[in-house]
Amino acid sequence: MDVTRLSALSDAVMDVAKGEDLKTSLNRVIQNAVLITDCTYGALGSITADGTLEDFTFVGMSDETADEIDTFPEGKGLLGHLLAVPEPLxxxxxxxxxxxxxFPKGHPLMSGFLGVPIRIRDELYGSIYLTQKRNGKSFTEEDEKLVVVLASAAGVAIDSYRGHIAQNQVAVLAERERIARDLHDxxxxxxxxxxxxxxxxxxDPSLSVEVYGxxxxxxxxxxxTVQQIRTTIFALLDEHPxxxxxxxxxxxxxSLSTTAGFQISYSFLGPIDTVIGEDLSNQVIPVIRELITNAIRHAEANTIDLVVLANQTYCEIRVIDDGKGYIPGERKSGLLNLERRALARGGEFEILGSAIYGTRTMWRVSL
Known part of the structure; x- marks a missing residue:
């Protein structure tokens, strides 16, 4: 293995360890993997608790090309093989x-494949996928070894991020206990x-009937009010994760505001953290990312507003922009994937557009 590639690998590992937000760190992993192996396309996919492909981030393909692909990656073919047999391929x-x-309709043809799983201790998080060496040759054993090291660095970054979230949870639990105590005392x-x-x-017998009432x-x-506060106290003292x-x-x-070049506004309505379970939480972030990314790419908007609503019945995500408006009939793969996600949970996905007021999207699922 030549010194240049070892140096590039060292730089890539240090790049991942910068301590940025998880999305940025993982995107750097893919970019560095493509650079080190000198290939054209790269992607990183994470999996859900039931072992299916969940989130999918890619480099090397334009947004326009990605929008033309008929179906979002679902963990079939070689991607599915890596999920079933999590070993370098x-x-x-x-x-x-x-x-x-x-390949699905609209997907560019690719030759050559290198897949490496990302593990966090004994847990399979997902995989790195690389295709099409620029020199037209096959991926080598050396390529594989380099990407295995990068995948290990990605696993450490994810583990570190989870540890940071866990520390925040401990702090939040302590604060919840203090608030509950103050409410009671x-x-x-x-x-x-x-x-x-x-x-x-x-x-007092001298009180009038009206005053007594x-x-x-x-x-x-x-x-x-006392009963409501007691219910709140019990909820605050609930030590579930x-x-x-x-x-x-x-x-x-x-992160998306940095990409957009302006601050995306957001608001929360209802008990977001208490009624949305972990399973749905894992879908909410990709849905928000897809909706806002679409607005950034295609709307030519100056403002984007996000609203996340939750009650005892449903969770709803709305994204509103002041751009050029959605053109009916343009159901790209990302939008179709959002619709499938909603329907799978007994919900709905709606998109309305006008050159006057921009685009309004609504994604709602049952709880």
């Missing part, structure tokens, strides 16, 4: 491998004292 001619299923006790005072006044109404409201979805969304928006 080198293939000279993709179509000749037993697991090959061909200060708020509820004062409400009880107010109730006792009103009950003493209520016993008003006092009774206030007492009923106080009792209802926290899926800090708000923080993840804000981090994603910050």
């Amino acid at each position: 080198r293939v000279s001619i993709i179509s000749e491998h037993p697991s090959s299923v061909g 200060l708020v509820i006790q004062r409400l009880f004292a107010s109730g006792i005072t009103l009950q003493a006044i209520e016993s 008003k006092i009774q109404s206030v007492l009923d409201n106080l009792d209802s 926290i899926v800090d979805l708000r923080t993840l969304i804000m981090s994603e928006v910050a």
Whole structure:
């Protein structure tokens, strides 16, 4: 292995270890893998708890080309093989491998394949996929060894990110306990004292019927408020792991704002962190990323607004921009994937556009 490639690998590993947000770090992994192996296309796919391909980030392909591809990668063919057999895989001619299923309509033809799994200890996180060496030859054993090292660096970066989130969860739990204690010791006790005072006044026989009725109404409201606060205290003291979805969304928006060149606004409606479970949380971020990325790429917008809403019945994501408007009939692979995600959870996906007010998208699923 020549010194130049070893130096490039060292730089790539240091690049991943810079401590940036996870999305940026993983994107650097793919870029560096493409650079070190001197290939044309690269991608990184993560998997869900049930072992299917979930998120998919790529380099080397233009946005316009990606939009023309009929279906989003679903973990079939060689990608599916790597999920089932998570070991490094080198293939000279993709179509000749037993697991090959061909390319979807609109997908550029590719020759040569190198896939390397990303592990976090004993857990399979996903894989790095590389295709088409620029010199027209097959990927080498040396290429494989270099990418294996990069995949290990990616695993460390992901593990470190999760550790940071876990530390935040501990801090949030401590803060929740303090708030619960203050609610009990200060708020509820004062409400009880107010109730006792009103009950003493209520016993005055000189009170008119009207005043007595008003006092009774206030007492009923106080009792209802106390019950609501007690429910809140129990929820705050629930020590189940926290899926800090708000923080993840804000981090994603910050990254996308850098890409857009302006600050994307966002707002939350409802108990986002308490009613959206981990399984749905893993879908919310890719959905937000796809909707906002589409607005950045195609809308020529000056403003983009994100709203994430959750209640006891459903979760809804809205993205509104002031761009040139969506053209009906243009259902690219990314949009079709969003629609499939929504339908799979008993939900819906809607996109409306006008040259006057821009584009409005709505993705809603049942909880």
